[in-house]
Amino acid sequence: xxxxxxxxxxxxxxxxxxxxxxxxxxxxxxxxxxxxxxxxxxxxxxxxxxxxxxxxxxxxxxxxxxxxxxxxxxxxxxxxxxxxxxxxxxxxxxxxxxxxxxxxxxxxxxxx
Amino acid sequence: xxxxxxxxxxxxxxxxxxxxxxxxxxxxxxxxxxxxxxxxxxxxxxxxxxxxxxxxxxxxxxxxxxxxxxxxxxxxxxxxxxxxxxxxxxxxxxxxxxxxxxxxxxxxxxxx
Numbered sequence: 001x002x003x004x005x006x007x008x009x010x011x012x013x014x015x016x017x018x019x020x021x022x023x024x025x026x027x028x029x030x031x032x033x034x035x036x037x038x039x040x041x042x043x044x045x046x047x048x049x050x051x052x053x054x055x056x057x058x059x060x061x062x063x064x065x066x067x068x069x070x071x072x073x074x075x076x077x078x079x080x081x082x083x084x085x086x087x088x089x090x091x092x093x094x095x096x097x098x099x100x101x102x103x104x105x106x107x108x109x110x111x112x
Numbered sequence: 113x114x115x116x117x118x119x120x121x122x123x124x125x126x127x128x129x130x131x132x133x134x135x136x137x138x139x140x141x142x143x144x145x146x147x148x149x150x151x152x153x154x155x156x157x158x159x160x161x162x163x164x165x166x167x168x169x170x171x172x173x174x175x176x177x178x179x180x181x182x183x184x185x186x187x188x189x190x191x192x193x194x195x196x197x198x199x200x201x202x203x204x205x206x207x208x209x210x211x212x213x214x215x216x217x218x219x220x221x222x223x224x
Binding site: 090102 | 143145147152153154155156157160168170171202204206211212213215216217218
């Protein structure tokens with residue numbers, strides 16, 4: 001069974017609009033959750049992570065994500081996007097302290 | 113900063129060739145991973161290693177093998193390359209139980 005599911009493969013938005021990229025994960029006793037970003041022709045960079053504690057996690061570039069245990073979700077949000085946010089975004093989960101699995105990715109395209 | 117280095121950025125090989133993809137990390141991380149990235153499929157885990165000489169199959173190990181003789185080096189081997197193994201290959205490393213995985217720049221392999 002897929003342990004991480006990203007619900008949207010493509011998300012087009014206009015500049016300065018809010019955006020939400022959705023991610024659901026398979027339930028587990030302990031789980032670490034991550035969002036990575038991949039700009040064109042570049043490697044993956046960590047945006048933010050949830051390990052424990054506060055369910056609202058703030059990351060770089062104005063992004064934040066909310067860990068929702070009851071809905072097994074970890075959606076990524078930004079209140080106002082820029083053209084430079086155009087990239088592919090990956091949700092990931094670490095299980096058992098070792099194995100790291102990724103969702104299918106969401107291509108965010110910000111249009112002027 | 114952690115550095116994860118993949119030996120080649122671009123590689124072109126012929127069908128049936130034996131192919132070695134090399135990955136080296138410089139932070140003494142226990143865990144190392146090989147993924148392949150394909151459009152619409154995200155990053156899929158091929159193999160990971162949690163210690164020297166220790167390995168576990170990921171989600172798509174068929175047609176691949178790995179070698180971890182030294183802690184800093186994790187090699188992915190395609191015993192007999194096929195055209196359906198044309199893909200972007202990403203290596204990552206992570207301290208066991210640590211919050212963050214670090215990625216190499218990727219190797220784009222084309223099998224003709």
